[in-house]
Amino acid sequence: MSGSEHINRNRAVDWGLKLYVLLAYAFVFAPIAASFVFSFNSDRFPSIPLGDFTLDWYHAVASDPLVWEGLRNTLTVGVIVGVISTALGFGAAYTDYRYKFFGKQVYLALALLPPTIPVIILGLAMLAYLSRIDLSGNALSVIISHVVVCAPFAMAVIRLRLNQMDPALEPAAWNLGASEWQTMRHVILPFCKPAVFGALFITMAVSFDEFAVAWFVSGLNETLPVKVLGFLQGQVSPRINAIGTFVFVTSMTLVILAQLLLTGRGAKARLAAAGQE
Amino acid sequence: MRSRLSLYGLTFSLPLLVWQLLFFVFPLVFLVALSFWTVKNFTMTPDFDTVNWVTMFSRGVFWQAYGTTFALATVAAALTSALAFPCAYAIAFKLSDTARRWAVFLMVIPFFTSYLVRVYSWQIFLSDAGIVNVMLGYVGLGPYGMLNTKGATLVGYLTLAFPLVVLLQLFSLAFIDRNLIEAAHNMRCGRMRTVFEVVIPSARVGLVIAALFAFILSFGDFVSPIYLGGGDPTTLSILITDTTKSGQQWPRAAVIALTMIATLLVVAFVAVRFAYAGRASKEVGK
Numbered sequence: 287m288s289g290s291e292h293i294n295r296n297r298a299v300d301w302g303l304k305l306y307v308l309l310a311y312a313f314v315f316a317p318i319a320a321s322f323v324f325s326f327n328s329d330r331f332p333s334i335p336l337g338d339f340t341l342d343w344y345h346a347v348a349s350d351p352l353v354w355e356g357l358r359n360t361l362t363v364g365v366i367v368g369v370i371s372t373a374l375g376f377g378a379a380y381t382d383y384r385y386k387f388f389g390k391q392v393y394l395a396l397a398l399l400p401p402t403i404p405v406i407i408l409g410l411a412m413l414a415y416l417s418r419i420d421l422s423g424n425a426l427s428v429i430i431s432h433v434v435v436c437a438p439f440a441m442a443v444i445r446l447r448l449n450q451m452d453p454a455l456e457p458a459a460w461n462l463g464a465s466e467w468q469t470m471r472h473v474i475l476p477f478c479k480p481a482v483f484g485a486l487f488i489t490m491a492v493s494f495d496e497f498a499v500a501w502f503v504s505g506l507n508e509t510l511p512v513k514v515l516g517f518l519q520g521q522v523s524p525r526i527n528a529i530g531t532f533v534f535v536t537s538m539t540l541v542i543l544a545q546l547l548l549t550g551r552g553a554k555a556r557l558a559a560a561g562q563e
Numbered sequence: 564m565r566s567r568l569s570l571y572g573l574t575f576s577l578p579l580l581v582w583q584l585l586f587f588v589f590p591l592v593f594l595v596a597l598s599f600w601t602v603k604n605f606t607m608t609p610d611f612d613t614v615n616w617v618t619m620f621s622r623g624v625f626w627q628a629y630g631t632t633f634a635l636a637t638v639a640a641a642l643t644s645a646l647a648f649p650c651a652y653a654i655a656f657k658l659s660d661t662a663r664r665w666a667v668f669l670m671v672i673p674f675f676t677s678y679l680v681r682v683y684s685w686q687i688f689l690s691d692a693g694i695v696n697v698m699l700g701y702v703g704l705g706p707y708g709m710l711n712t713k714g715a716t717l718v719g720y721l722t723l724a725f726p727l728v729v730l731l732q733l734f735s736l737a738f739i740d741r742n743l744i745e746a747a748h749n750m751r752c753g754r755m756r757t758v759f760e761v762v763i764p765s766a767r768v769g770l771v772i773a774a775l776f777a778f779i780l781s782f783g784d785f786v787s788p789i790y791l792g793g794g795d796p797t798t799l800s801i802l803i804t805d806t807t808k809s810g811q812q813w814p815r816a817a818v819i820a821l822t823m824i825a826t827l828l829v830v831a832f833v834a835v836r837f838a839y840a841g842r843a844s845k846e847v848g849k
Contacts, residue, residue: 296754303653310650311669314726317684318676320694324687332687334697374579381576393576396583402776404783404827406800407820408590414597414813415590434587437579466571491675498785502807514679518790530680537675545668 318534325527332524343528353529356510360494363425363509367432368490374433375440375485376478382441383448384456398438408435409502416503423505431503432493439492440485443548447481480547487544491537591824598817605811615814624797625819632782632798633826635713639720639781643728644774646721651732652762667733673726681722682790689715689791711793719787724777731776735769736762771838778834779827799823 320332325344328337347353378397382390400408412431416422421430455477459469475482497511504512510529517526601610619625654666673681688694689709699705709715743765747757763770785800794801799819806816 299754300657303649303657306649307653314673316688317681317722320687321680321684331692333692334694374582377575378579385572385576393580396587397579400587402779404779404823406783406785406803407823410803410807410816410820411590411594413807414817415593418593430586433582495675495677497679511677511679514677518679518683526680526683530677534676541675
């Protein structure tokens with residue numbers, strides 16, 4: 287076959303490309319790995335060769351009341367943002383799935399555009415607008431602006447799940463005498479449950495890491511990422527690595543939970559559905 | 564599917580619409596109004612005065628920052644696309660299905676790590692006594708001053724945009740008809756020629772959109788130019804943070820922000836036109 291002959295002839299090119307992929311991933315993961323390694327390293331100005339193993343930076347971070355306050359703000363904001371974004375995102379995804387109406391394109395644009403606007407512009411607009419209506423400088427203002435950015439992610443995740451639903455399922459429930467509300471509660475919501483929790487965790491993770499808009503609108507109620515920005519502006523210290531590693535582990539836990547929900551449970555549900563047929 | 568909006572339908576569709584109108588559209592519209600307000604004795608008063616536009620547009624600093632930002636973002640978009648393409652190509656065509664799934668999963672991870680922490684990490688690599696200079700020292704080179712340069716800013720932009728660009732390129736490569744590539748091979752079309760005359764044109768829409776996102780991300784980022792580029796030369800994003808945070812000159816910051824939005828809209832429009840232009844003529848050609 288000419289195909290296999292072709293592959294043989296270009297084996298060197300193939301390996302070169304694979305090596306390039308490894309290099310690309312090394313570039314992407316170098317800063318993440320370095321931050322993890324240096325969070326346990328004693329040197330004030332991190333470099334190689336490594337200094338001694340230490341937990342000092344974690345102690346320094348853990349004994350800083352401002353960091354705890356930031357963490358508390360981040361968690362409070364993250365959970366509330368997750369719940370509101372997921373609820374709004376679900377509504378929008380269901381609307382897109384079920385209805386056709388005049389101006390739907392505009393509706394979808396509103397639902398999906400916010401993440402493409404540079405955060406610095408969004409931050410300034412939010413700050414100016416929210417302070418005009420006396421809502422700036424507190425945790426509420428961070429929640430409001432984070433929902434704007436996070437709801438599109440929730441919508442996308444849930445919309446993908448609705449795509450997997452048999453379009454005949456909902457009309458079938460109606461034909462059997464269920465009202466729209468009953469159908470929503472007993473058919474659609476259970477079907478979307480994994481995606482709803484997936485969206486919840488993903489939006490929480492996005493909110494945990496967002497610093498720019500939060501920096502503009504938070505005032506004195508700074509979230510943890512805004513604190514990190516403060517550390518960067520002031521005395522740069524490996525404490526950033528300790529916080530970074532902590533936030534990374536938290537975010538990854540959420541994302542992996544979301545992934546398990548979206549694939550694992552979904553697969554099980556499909557198996558169960560297949561079994562019933 | 565029924566299409567009339569009922570109370571039931573509105574319960575699901577309205578909340579997001581109201582939220583995004585109130586807290587997304589209105590703030591952006593308010594930004595336009597704000598740009599015509601005046602500042603007297605450190606207080607803003609509603610007004611309709613073009614003074615902010617005139618002041619900003621007549622400043623050399625502003626146009627210098629504009630040029631710098633536009634040039635840096637253009638270079639970043641081109642560089643990110645060029646560096647990401649071989650990676651996306653290899654993932655799409657040279658890896659097994661399992662390896663490809665892992666590659667995609669790994670490329671998603673950076674989205675959930677703090678960009679600030681990664682930028683700080685690059686300082687550890689690039690500073691005068693940093694990892695890269697120590698390693699270069701082992702082979703008798705350097706040290707080079709890499710931090711606080713445009714190159715370091717570009718490293719930051721790459722950190723920001725590279726994963727997204729690889730994923731978008733990968734997505735567009737996945738939809739190429741494999742028969743086209745097979746046909747090119749069978750007709751003894753060389754490997755590089757196949758890439759440039761079959762693969763890239765077929766995936767053009769996705770590749771252009773990916774480059775557009777790299778441009779948007781780099782154009783608006785203020786972290787890399789400050790903490791890797793050293794804040795010099797000034798970019799529009801730095802100008803916004805300075806004007807807002809220290810100067811109390813929100814109306815002027817609004818002028819900068821609106822100029823940025825206008826620029827991004829024009830760039831996006833041109834990019835999308837370019838992405839789809841060839842397609843239309845090809846359809847006609849058939």
